[in-house]
Amino acid sequence: MGALAFQKSVLAELFQQPAWKIKMLTDDIGIFTEKGGTILFYLSKEGTVVVDAQFPEQSGHLIEELKKKTEQPFKLLINTHHHGDHTSGNISFKGIVEHVLAHDNSKINQETVAKNAKTEDKQLYPDQTFSKTWSEKIGKEKITLSYFGAGHTNGDAMIHLEHANIVHMGDLMFNRRHPFVDRSAGANMKSWMNVLETAQKKFSNKTQFVFGHSGEGYEITGTTDDLKAFGDYLGSVLEFTEKEIKAGKTKEEFIKTTVLPFETQWKGDGLQRPLTAAYEELTAK
Ligand SMILES: [Zn+2]
Ligand SMILES: [Zn+2]
Numbered sequence: 001m002g003a004l005a006f007q008k009s010v011l012a013e014l015f016q017q018p019a020w021k022i023k024m025l026t027d028d029i030g031i032f033t034e035k036g037g038t039i040l041f042y043l044s045k046e047g048t049v050v051v052d053a054q055f056p057e058q059s060g061h062l063i064e065e066l067k068k069k070t071e072q073p074f075k076l077l078i079n080t081h082h083h084g085d086h087t088s089g090n091i092s093f094k095g096i097v098e099h100v101l102a103h104d105n106s107k108i109n110q111e112t113v114a115k116n117a118k119t120e121d122k123q124l125y126p127d128q129t130f131s132k133t134w135s136e137k138i139g140k141e142k143i144t145l146s147y148f149g150a151g152h153t154n155g156d157a158m159i160h161l162e163h164a165n166i167v168h169m170g171d172l173m174f175n176r177r178h179p180f181v182d183r184s185a186g187a188n189m190k191s192w193m194n195v196l197e198t199a200q201k202k203f204s205n206k207t208q209f210v211f212g213h214s215g216e217g218y219e220i221t222g223t224t225d226d227l228k229a230f231g232d233y234l235g236s237v238l239e240f241t242e243k244e245i246k247a248g249k250t251k252e253e254f255i256k257t258t259v260l261p262f263e264t265q266w267k268g269d270g271l272q273r274p275l276t277a278a279y280e281e282l283t284a285k
Contacts, residue, residue: 020033020034020062025210026164029161029166032062032065035055035057036054036055036084036086037052037171039052042161043070043072044075044138046072047072048070048072049143050077050097051078052078053092053093054089055084056122059091062089063093073098074093075097076099076143077093077097079100079157080102080157080159080169080170080171081102081103081106081155081171082105082106082109082155086170086212091122091124093124100128101126101127101130101134101145103131103145103147103157105155106126106129107129107155109186110126111123133146141164142161143160145158148194149191149194149198150186150191151172151191152180152192153187154186154188165208166208167199168210169211171212172199173211173212173213174211175226176214176215176266177213178270178271178273179270188281190281192234193231193234199227205224205225208221208222209226211226215268229265230266233264233265234274236264238281241254241278241282244257245283251280254275254279255272255275257271
């Protein structure tokens, strides 16, 4: 092959590189990342289970890739919560998935947001919901969904695949990245700390956790240590906010803060989001 032809083939290969990544965590459980919240999938002999769907383009990529891996039908699509970077891609599963499952409030929030944005025709809503816990055996996995209270929203589910001992945390985990705190959908930072503590007690140091989002250069999987670190960060943000409120800072002054006055690995863009939420939460009547 001549140099030019070689260069061309290398270039062609570069352009063919898909925008998405698939990483297998076990023989039959993997994660898909492209744009939006991390997707988890489980390939079983009784059908495929998918947790979260990113956006329509991304879920299209995912479905194509999974069809190469299995001939089993899609049995269940679970949403960790309602946000568009987790549920917009639901629509790609219309007519091909048996059931869509989420927390009661996730469904309500998805409907409310879609109604306001006039995007109802672009939604695929859950046909099954749960309030505290939901469990079913699919293949060799017992899949259990738990709701431990308000956190990132008022409808975040943790999804435990018990045999592999893997938990999808959805956006209850922003790994080393400032979180979005959706107070318009019932988020609460104090309660979020409790939710993370409950998860640390319920699961173990052998559990592998999948995170909705992570900071540049950080993993989207981790351990209870990461849950603890995130809970500590939320606590420190609330403590700092309380001090500043007592010192008479207005919200407008406070959210201009660019550097946190405590040691933390949570850095980068978006500090205004938790600061705004903390200020509003602590001054709410
Ligand atoms: Zn998200
Ligand atoms: Zn979210």
